[in-house]
Amino acid sequence: MAFMIDSHVHSVFRSFEDFEALSFTGLTDVVSLAFYPVIPSGSTTLIDHFRHIIEAEPVRLSGSYIRVHPAIGVHPRCIPPDVQSVFKYMKKVVDNCVAVGEVGLELATNMELEVLREQLKLSKEKDLPAIIHTPRKEKRIITAKIIDVLREIGYFNVVIDHVNFENIDLVADLDVYIGLTVQRSKLNPEDLFKIVEEYVISNPEKFILNTDLGRDPSDLFSLPKSIQFLRVKGVDKDVIRLISEKNASSLFRI
Amino acid sequence: MAFMIDSHVHSVFRSFEDFEALSFTGLTDVVSLAFYPVIPSGSTTLIDHFRHIIEAEPVRLSGSYIRVHPAIGVHPRCIPPDVQSVFKYMKKVVDNCVAVGEVGLELATNMELEVLREQLKLSKEKDLPAIIHTPRKEKRIITAKIIDVLREIGYFNVVIDHVNFENIDLVADLDVYIGLTVQRSKLNPEDLFKIVEEYVISNPEKFILNTDLGRDPSDLFSLPKSIQFLRVKGVDKDVIRLISEKNASSLFRI
Numbered sequence: 001m002a003f004m005i006d007s008h009v010h011s012v013f014r015s016f017e018d019f020e021a022l023s024f025t026g027l028t029d030v031v032s033l034a035f036y037p038v039i040p041s042g043s044t045t046l047i048d049h050f051r052h053i054i055e056a057e058p059v060r061l062s063g064s065y066i067r068v069h070p071a072i073g074v075h076p077r078c079i080p081p082d083v084q085s086v087f088k089y090m091k092k093v094v095d096n097c098v099a100v101g102e103v104g105l106e107l108a109t110n111m112e113l114e115v116l117r118e119q120l121k122l123s124k125e126k127d128l129p130a131i132i133h134t135p136r137k138e139k140r141i142i143t144a145k146i147i148d149v150l151r152e153i154g155y156f157n158v159v160i161d162h163v164n165f166e167n168i169d170l171v172a173d174l175d176v177y178i179g180l181t182v183q184r185s186k187l188n189p190e191d192l193f194k195i196v197e198e199y200v201i202s203n204p205e206k207f208i209l210n211t212d213l214g215r216d217p218s219d220l221f222s223l224p225k226s227i228q229f230l231r232v233k234g235v236d237k238d239v240i241r242l243i244s245e246k247n248a249s250s251l252f253r254i
Numbered sequence: 255m256a257f258m259i260d261s262h263v264h265s266v267f268r269s270f271e272d273f274e275a276l277s278f279t280g281l282t283d284v285v286s287l288a289f290y291p292v293i294p295s296g297s298t299t300l301i302d303h304f305r306h307i308i309e310a311e312p313v314r315l316s317g318s319y320i321r322v323h324p325a326i327g328v329h330p331r332c333i334p335p336d337v338q339s340v341f342k343y344m345k346k347v348v349d350n351c352v353a354v355g356e357v358g359l360e361l362a363t364n365m366e367l368e369v370l371r372e373q374l375k376l377s378k379e380k381d382l383p384a385i386i387h388t389p390r391k392e393k394r395i396i397t398a399k400i401i402d403v404l405r406e407i408g409y410f411n412v413v414i415d416h417v418n419f420e421n422i423d424l425v426a427d428l429d430v431y432i433g434l435t436v437q438r439s440k441l442n443p444e445d446l447f448k449i450v451e452e453y454v455i456s457n458p459e460k461f462i463l464n465t466d467l468g469r470d471p472s473d474l475f476s477l478p479k480s481i482q483f484l485r486v487k488g489v490d491k492d493v494i495r496l497i498s499e500k501n502a503s504s505l506f507r508i
Contacts, residue, residue, distance in 0.1 A: 012291075014269055016471040036302070037266075037310045044296030044334075045303075056291045060469060080298075215314060217270040 002240070005029045005248040006223055008102070008131060008161060008179060010214030011057050011068055012049075018213075018220055023065035025224040028245075029254055032057055033071045033102040033131060036078040037215060043085035046074060050089065054096050069254055071099040071131060074115050076106040087118055094126055098252040101131030102161075108145045116149055124155040129251050131179070134162050143167040147174065159208055159251070162186060165195070172199055177251055180243070181212045182226040184219055189229035196235055196243075204239045208247050256494070259283045259502040260477055262356070262385060262415060262433060264468030265311050266303075270318055272467075272474055277319035279478040282499075283508055286311055287325045287356040287385060290332040291469060297339035300328060304343065308350050323508055325353040325385060328369050330360040341372055348380055352506040355385025356415075362399045370403055378409040383505050385433070388416050397421040401428065413462055413505070416440060419449070426453055431505055434497070435466045436480040438473055443483035450489055450497075458493045462501045 004027045011019070011032040019030070032053050040046050050072040058068045072094060074086055094100060100123045105112050123130040134143050143160070147170065150156055160171050161179030164187055171178055178199075182192055200207045211223050219225070227244055231237070248254070258281045265273070265286040273284070286307050294300050304326040312322045326348060328340055348354060354377045359366050370386075377384040388397050397414070401424065404410055414425050415433030418441055425432055432453075436446055454461045465477050473479070481498055485491070502508070 012469075013267065015267065015272065015474075016469070017474065018269065020471075036306075037314075038302055038305045040298065040302050041305075042296060042298030042302075044294065045298045045301075048290065048292055048294050048296075048299040051292045051295075052290075060291075063471070215266075215270070217274075217317070220269075220271065 002026050002227060002244065003028050004223055004227070004244045005254070006210050006213070007031050007159065007208050007248040007252070008033060008181065008210035008212050010035050010212070011061065012052055013215040014213055016061060016064055019061050019064040019066045021220065025221065027066055027223065029067045029069060031069045031071050031098060031131070031252060034073050035075050035102055035214065040078055040080035043080050043082045043089070046078065046080060046086045047089045050093065054093060067254070069098040069252060071097050071101040073101045073103040073119055073130070075102050075133065076104055076112040076115065079111060079115055083115060087122070090122060094122065094128065097128065098254055099129045099131050102133045103130055104133030105142050105146055106135045108142050113149065116146070117153060120149065120153040120155050123157070124153060130158040132158050132160050134160060134167060139164070139166045140170065143170050147171070150176070161210070162212070164191065168195065168199060177247065178207050180207055180209050182209055182222045183212050184217060184222070186212065189226050192226055193230060193233050196230060196239070200243060201235070201239060204242045205247060207243045208251070209244050256280050256481060256498065257282050258477055258481070258498045259508070260464050260467070261285050261413065261462050261502040261506070262287060262435065262464035262466050264289050265315065265322055266306055267469040268467060270315060273315050273318040273320045275474065279475060281320055281477065283321045283323060285323045285325050285352060285385070285502070285506060288327050289329050289356055289468065294332055294334035297334050297336045297343070300332065300334060300340045301343045304347065308347060321508070323352040323506060325351050325355040327355045327357040327373055327384070329356050329387065330358055330366040330369065333365060333369055337369060341376070344376060348376065348382065351382065352508055353383045353385050356387050357384055358387030359396050359400055360389045362396050367399070367403065370400070371407060374403065374407040374409050377411070378407060384412040386412050386414050388414060388421060393418070393420045394424065397424050401425070404430070415464070416466070418445065422449065422453060431501065432461050434461055434463050436463055436476045437466050438471060438476070440466065443480050446480055447484060447487050450484060450493070454497060455489070455493060458496045459501060461497045462505070463498050
């Protein structure tokens, strides 16, 4: 059995049975990230969502053989009017988390940019990695703007996530982790293999696989499937272990 | 294929794939009820949870072949400090729902009793059914207190839910629907069959099956399994159709 860590899931939207089934594939740990499905009308919505992740999810899933590691953050599509109260709460409880996330930019409005800056400052202050979403639309332009913010804050202990052929050259030489999201509508196994050949094999300590498992239609088994696909394509098992387990273990200290 | 309606699920905690799989068993409609996994620290948490159910869930699951019918309410374990703001919001949007729920009593504190009263008044005013939770602990005593509140408000267009042998005699002669929740840790098929023999066959228009599918460990297929169990035990198909589809269809006008 290959042991795996999934560095990006939204566990609150998935059943106990899903995680139990995933445990049989060798999944041992997940990082459970914040995301709210409608724009929050007030700060308590996100604060209670964070409590849901930090306080309730590890208990709920404790019998599933999978450890849940919380990550909290204000996603660019989930900014409430009184976001400062959310930041204040995050400062108090983020030490109970393995990362700040999911943060990032969706449309790169001024508000989104400010919310990202604040959270990268918090990550830097707390010496915690940040998990950074790159959007589906305008992925290349928005990724460039995210990199500008990282340079401005001077913090690179991050995963730039959902990277694909549209933006990989922008981040390949940066001192960051690169998240490859193997999921329907994100990276299929064939594209993953091309990226592995072209970028990962020469620098396997830089890449982290994940699934973004959550409320959208998903392939529950996309991580073990992708790994088996890479294996039968002849990718070295040590490379597979790095990108599916060890790099995430180092970054998140889990 | 037997067509079914599940009158009590918490769809926000279940994947698209779960509902897609359930549609293949003949499930056509679910009533998706409100419940928040930690005690909300403010009213926007519940208001946004209601928006999640009303605005986002039917869209998310529209491709699953199952129709989602929203129900909103303050569960006795989810009372925020500023619950009056939640009631104000409910008044504005509950016309977009098929029921008020999940409401009820857990410990029957004064606060819980007041929150239940307010919501039964709203149900009465809006001529909407209420879905009433009965707890696992002290089920009999708490059910008696719920019945007192129904009498006080003078409203019986409700489902008293999660009924089992502990409290069924208390509600059997009341002019309400009785919810039988076929799920791990609630009613197993054998106990369901005993209740069907003893109570349902003589009065099949009074009972509604459901699963309470949500974040706790669940058997996804407990509704079709229970129905097949009743069928092979010889229960009349018309009785099965009433308790698994037609009664819910009448009550919720779906």
